[in-house]
Structures are given as C-alpha cells and as structure tokens.
Amino acid sequence: MDAIQKNLLEQIAGIHEVPQGAYSLRVNGALYGKNDSENITIVKKTDKSGIDIYVKPGTKNESLHIPVLLSQTGLKELVYNDFHIGEDCDVTIVAGCGIHNSGSGESEHSGIHSFYLAKGAKVKYIEKHYGEGDGSGKNVMNPTTVAILGEDSYMEMETAQIKGVDSTKRNTSAKLASGATLIVREKIMTHGNQFAETDFTVDLDGEDCGTHVVSRSVAKDNSRQTFLSHVRGNNRCSGHTECDAIIMDDAQVTALPQIEANHVDASLIHEAAIGKIAGEQLIKLMTLGLTEKEAEEQIINGFLK
Amino acid sequence: MLEFKNVTYRTEEGKEILSDISLQIDDRFVAVTGPNGSGKSTMAKLIAGIYTPTSGKIYLDGEDITDLSITDRARRGVSFAFQQPVRFKGITVKDLISMAAGKKISVGEACAYLAEVGLCAKDYVNREVDGSLSGGELKRIEIAMINARGTKLSVFDEPEAGIDLWSFHNLIQVFRSMYERTHGTILIISHQERILDIADKIIVVSGGKVTAYGAKNEILPELLNVQSGCRFTREVCD
Numbered sequence: 001m002d003a004i005q006k007n008l009l010e011q012i013a014g015i016h017e018v019p020q021g022a023y024s025l026r027v028n029g030a031l032y033g034k035n036d037s038e039n040i041t042i043v044k045k046t047d048k049s050g051i052d053i054y055v056k057p058g059t060k061n062e063s064l065h066i067p068v069l070l071s072q073t074g075l076k077e078l079v080y081n082d083f084h085i086g087e088d089c090d091v092t093i094v095a096g097c098g099i100h101n102s103g104s105g106e107s108e109h110s111g112i113h114s115f116y117l118a119k120g121a122k123v124k125y126i127e128k129h130y131g132e133g134d135g136s137g138k139n140v141m142n143p144t145t146v147a148i149l150g151e152d153s154y155m156e157m158e159t160a161q162i163k164g165v166d167s168t169k170r171n172t173s174a175k176l177a178s179g180a181t182l183i184v185r186e187k188i189m190t191h192g193n194q195f196a197e198t199d200f201t202v203d204l205d206g207e208d209c210g211t212h213v214v215s216r217s218v219a220k221d222n223s224r225q226t227f228l229s230h231v232r233g234n235n236r237c238s239g240h241t242e243c244d245a246i247i248m249d250d251a252q253v254t255a256l257p258q259i260e261a262n263h264v265d266a267s268l269i270h271e272a273a274i275g276k277i278a279g280e281q282l283i284k285l286m287t288l289g290l291t292e293k294e295a296e297e298q299i300i301n302g303f304l305k
Numbered sequence: 306m307l308e309f310k311n312v313t314y315r316t317e318e319g320k321e322i323l324s325d326i327s328l329q330i331d332d333r334f335v336a337v338t339g340p341n342g343s344g345k346s347t348m349a350k351l352i353a354g355i356y357t358p359t360s361g362k363i364y365l366d367g368e369d370i371t372d373l374s375i376t377d378r379a380r381r382g383v384s385f386a387f388q389q390p391v392r393f394k395g396i397t398v399k400d401l402i403s404m405a406a407g408k409k410i411s412v413g414e415a416c417a418y419l420a421e422v423g424l425c426a427k428d429y430v431n432r433e434v435d436g437s438l439s440g441g442e443l444k445r446i447e448i449a450m451i452n453a454r455g456t457k458l459s460v461f462d463e464p465e466a467g468i469d470l471w472s473f474h475n476l477i478q479v480f481r482s483m484y485e486r487t488h489g490t491i492l493i494i495s496h497q498e499r500i501l502d503i504a505d506k507i508i509v510v511s512g513g514k515v516t517a518y519g520a521k522n523e524i525l526p527e528l529l530n531v532q533s534g535c536r537f538t539r540e541v542c543d
Contacts, residue, residue, distance in 0.1 A: 206415045217395075244394070286390040287353055288454065291377040298404065302396035 001069075002025070008069045008098030011130040019065040019094075026068045029063030029077050040064055040091075050080035057086030068097040068115075073137050074105020080112045085153075086258035089120040093125045097141055099164070108140040112167065115146065117153035117180075125157045138166040145172040149180035151206065160187040161196065161261055162304070170198040176237075178206030186215040187304045190223035190251070200229040204237035204266065213241040218300050219251035227255045233266025242271040246303060306331050306490050307352065312361035314347055316383060322347045323359070326514045330492065332486050336504035336521075337494045338528070344513045345494045346388060349462045352492070353385035354378040365458065381393040382457035386450070388466055392435050398446055399430045405450035421482070423475045435506075442465035448479060459483075461493045464502060477503065484503035501525055 001009070005027060010016055017195035017268060018025060022040035025032045034042050037149040039059040043052045067079060084092065101107045117123060131139030134224055147155055161168060164246065174182050190196050202211045211231060218223045231239040257270035277299050307330040314323040325345045337345050351354040351363060354375040362371045368377055399415045409476040416426030432438065434446065444467050451459045468476055477499055484491060493500055501507055507524040509517040517524055
C-alpha cells in the first residue's frame, strides 16, 4: 500500500496496516488481501463481485475488518458482501470506504451489505465513509444495507460520513423477528455542493422487537441533505426514529420521518428537528475565550461525536 | 479594576435600559441588586461584551474594552456565568470545563471543580450538558466553569436562580471560598440577602440608574427596611 492508501485506511478504520484477525481488504476494485480466523471464514463470490462471510455459532468477542480503498480516479464498482452470523455470536464488524480522487473522473463505490443474524446473535457494525483528493472528479458512495434479524438478535449500526463525499445515497432496510433489536446511529456532515440522502425502512415483524434509528447531521455551505425513515410496526413492538440536523450557510435539509402502525400494540415515535446553531451556544463558548469559529467547531464536533 | 463612564444602553427599538451610568469598582466582592427589569443583567452583558453600549466607555484595569469582542474580553480576564445556562448536545461536562480552563484537563481536575460546587463528580464528569441535566445542576456546572477559568473578574448573573434552598447554603460557601482562595474580583447580581451579606460593597440599580453604591453595612440595612422584595427573601431564607 502507498501513503495515500494507508491514510485512507487510517481515516476509515483507524489502522495503519492490514488488520489483525479476520479481514478482507479491497483496493482499487480488486481483492488486496484476506485472512480467515478460526471462527470467521471469508469466501470470494464466483458469480459477482464480493464476498460471503461466515461466522461460526457461538463466536464471541471477535472482530472483522472489511475496508475498501479507492485511489484510482474514475473507478466505479459494485460489490456484494453477505454476512452470515451464527447463533449466539457476539462480533464487531468494521467496514468503510475511503476514496482519494485526484483526477477528473468520477470515483464510485456502491456496496451492498446483507446481514443475516441467527437466533441470539449480536453484531456491532461500524461503517465510515471518507473522501479526499484535489481533482475535479467526484467521490460517490451509495451504500445499501439489508439486515435480517433473527429471534432475540441484536444489531447496532454506527455509520459516519464526515468529509469529502460528494454524493451519497444510503439505503438501509431491516426486518426484525421476535425479541430482536436494531439500533442505528448515523452521523453525516456535508459541505461544499455535496448531496446526501439516507433512507431507512424498518419492518418490526416479530413480537416485542424494537428499533431506534437516530440520525445527527450538519449541513454546511451549499450542501443538501434528505433524511427519510419509514418504521412499520407490524406486531407488538416499539419503534423510535429521530433526525436532528444543524443547518448552516446556504444548505438545505429535508427530514421525512414516517411511522406506520399495523398492529394495535405497536408503539412508535418519531422526532425531527432542524435548526442553526443557537446564538447563545456560540456566546457561551466565546465567554470562555474561544473565537466564534472555534466555538462553532466545538459545537459541531460535540454534536457529531 | 472596572469602570463604567457615562454608559447608556438602548435596545434596537430605542428603549433605554441603562442611563448614563458612571461607577468605579475596586473592591473584591461587589453585589449588584435592584428590582426585576432595572437593568442589572444588561450591565453584566455589557461587561462581558455581549452587548455594546449605545454611548459611554467601559474600562478594565485602565484599558478601554468598550469595542472589544466577547472573545477578547474573555482572554483579558472577564468571566461570565449566565443566568440561564446553555445546553449543548454531545458536549460533556468535562469538555466544557476543559474549554473553560483553556487546556486539556484530567478527570481528577474536572472532578475537583465539580466537587467544589457540590456535584458528585464521577456522576457528572462524562454527562452531556443537555436536557438531561436539571436547571440547578446546570447552574452549578456554570459556576464550576468560572472557577476553572480563574480570571481576574468573574461576573455572576443571579447564581441563586434555580438552585433549591437546601443547596443555597452550599452556594454561599462556594462564593466564600472563591473569595478567600482567588485573587480576582467577584461581581454578583443577586436578590438574595445572604449573598448581599457576604459582599464588600453593594450597588443598587433601579430604573436604569445606580441609585445607591456603598459599603454593605451602609446599604443592606436600608434595603431590608424599605424594599418589600427583600422582606420576601428574608422570610424564605429564615
């Protein structure tokens, strides 16, 4: 890996070299390296681009890294990654995509991640998106996540897109069986002329399943953001969706949270708030000696922390 | 230390809040009192730079700070505790105290500042300064921030507002110890007799003017005899 690729890896996964344990690293459209562990097996798909990941039942406290790096301008790829998580597992999966585009071509990575959680499985899924490069070519990422949560399974999904992605359309859909829980925490910051759209659809099918879908975002400059969420309560269940956005400069933010109860014992809540940074917040931090710009940074960093 | 020279402040709509105020503050503990709407908070905001006088000058240690920004005044040693503390999503108590101290501080240091204002530090240090904290908790964190700054002038706008009576005694102790421990000047806007009682001097503001300014021993008895508002606070405190 060259310095640019190493930096991308650090930005999205917080590591400098190939990770420990099970991993699959994709660089410029091809598999760069992969490693199985005793309990996690990674199999390259033969019919299309992508991998199948199998986690043995009962696997505890293991992690899997599957970063994607693109430093070649104009590269477009579509990758299918399927995660088969065995019963009673407790694993952390770190995914993410970093693009460095210094040319004029549009670089695009579209990953379709499908999770199949067996009974009692627990997954923490962390996904970071990052773009950089001084070329005129755009960095485009369109991630799709499908989560099928089995009985009493638990999935926590943390996604962050903080910098440098010109256009993104994030699509997440989930189906929850009895007793399953899905927590989604999304963080997005857009600047310049960027565009970001996130669309969540959660079907609460089983008895006593529940979800929290929480999005915090900051829209700066001329950027545009759209937040869509659709939580359907099809059984006795609880669902909560929240979008909280800070709007700055000439940005535009649209929030369309939707809840749908198809069962009398479905308890669903949605919240959405969009607003600029409160003047009194800036003033408070300025009375501590920060400049207005420093105060703004602290408020945004805290908000997206 | 701090001087107002013919300071007048009018709102954008032209309403005069403070009229031609001139005063010099040299004592270390000064309380400002007066009826609601008399212009006390406006005075504090003029000192912190949140408002700029319509006319007149403000000096800090002889330097004209009238046109300095909030940040510049803060950096010259002015601290200001808000009457209504501000909430922040995602910013923790420790973050705020670090910003106040102007450097990264350890959990131990943050805890020391919190313990001083009567908060059990380990319960609070990593809490977000958001809607989950009560008004009284926020007020104490606000005071802890001023302590962490340790500047030469600390202005408190009604620190007792929102603090329950049980905590009120501790609040007095906090100011007493601040007075003894630091070398800075404390300026407190307050309606509370017991806070006025620990001040060196008292300024009475009424209708946008300073109507009395003198040693506590001269001003306080007069206030307690005349003003019905103070009779109320006396009954509550007793």
